[in-house]
Amino acid sequence: MALAIALVLIVVATVAFHFASPWWFTPIASNWGLVDDTMLITLVITGAVFVAVNLFIALAIVRFRHRAGHRAAFEPENRRLEGRLTLLTTAGIVAMLAPGLYVYSQMIAPPADAAQVEVLGQQWQWRFRFPGADGRLGRTDVRHVSADNPFGVNPDDPHGRDDVLVANPELHLPLGRPVALLLRSHDVLHNFYVPQFRVKMDLVPGVVSRFWLTPTRAGRFEILCAELCGLAHYNMRGHVIVEDEAAFRAWLAAQPSFAAAR
Template sequence: MAMVIALVVIVVASVVFHFASPWWFTPLASNWEQLDDTILITLVITGAVFVAVNLFVAVAILRFRHREGHRAAFEPENRRLEGRLTLLTTVGIVAMLAPGLYVYSEMIGPPADATGVEVLGQQWQWRFRFPGADGRLGRTDTRFVALDNPFGVNPDDPAGRDDVLVDSPELHLPLGRPVLLLLRSRDVLHDFFVPQFRAKMDLVPGLVSRFWFTPTRAGRFEVLCAELCGLAHYNMRGLVVVEDEAAFRTWLAAQPTFVAAGGEGR
């Protein structure tokens, strides 16, 4: 009987804590409200299963407890019950995965007018690169990576000569304009994550991953590395400043280009 009471208390306390908890999502600052919806769907489904399973166990303990004069019936299999459980489990898993897969496909398919911005992760810092006046990012190669060329920009590629380099962990973005983040790592796995933007993605060495979003709220938002990347992982932080177009243009104009930073003829 004590186990039955404990299970019921756990279920009730968990549900009450969920609705009364002060810890919830940070206020949304991007267009990805759909991600909140997918997480909510997952919480509802897993929460319902948690309640149902624990209450079922409590009822089973109470109903089928040992009593004098009663013997348990041995039933090695029940095809009808197994079929129902398989069907119900399949529906639950599909209901959890399908919305996430749909949103993910949307998240990696940027609109045509999205501005490409490269994010470079390295133990334990962030750097950023914007396209110059030509609107194109120059080619990069690990052969060109050096202390004075951390991005590995190819000095022989004309498209890279006017690339704007941000050698600091502070990224400025214009309010209301879609941005495509192109994510690269120089060493190990990292993960670019701004909680208010919801969208996040791993930086995998040797690959260029991507996602896009539109900042919908001005402000200063902390960048976190959401992948354990070494001893100073906790210190790999940055800042995204979302501001109006004029302020963004002023900030961008103050950043050096690849040529101005000494990249020409290297």
């Protein structure tokens, strides 16, 4: 009986703490409110299962406790119950997975008018590359990677000579304009994550991964590496500065081009 009471108290305390908790989502600063919706769907489903399972266990403890003169009924199989539980579990899993798969498919398909920014991760720093006046990023190849060419931009590609290079971990983005982020890693797995944007993606060596977003709130937001990438993983941080178009253009104009940096 004490165990049943303890389970009920745990359920009540957990639900109460959820609604009274000071820890919740950070204020969103991008167009990806759908990510919050998918998380809430998962939270509601798993929360309902948590409450139902624990209250059922408490009820079973009370109802089927040992009592003198009562004998347990042995029922090794119940196909009807198993079928219902299988259908219910399947419906719950589909309800959690389907919204996430839909949102992910949208997240990795940037609109045609999205500006491009390349993000380069390396133990333990961030670098960024923007297209120059021609609006196109130059070709890259690992054979060209060196201390003075960390992006591996092909020096013979005319589209790469005006690329804008940002060698510090501060990324500026224009407010209200869609941006596609192309993610590359120099060494190990990294993960580009800005909590207020609600989107994150792994940087995989040898692969260019991508996602897009539209910043919807001006401000300064911290970039985190959300993949354990070595001893100084905790120190792999940067900032995204979301600002109006004029301020962004002024900042971009002050950054060196690939040709000027060589």
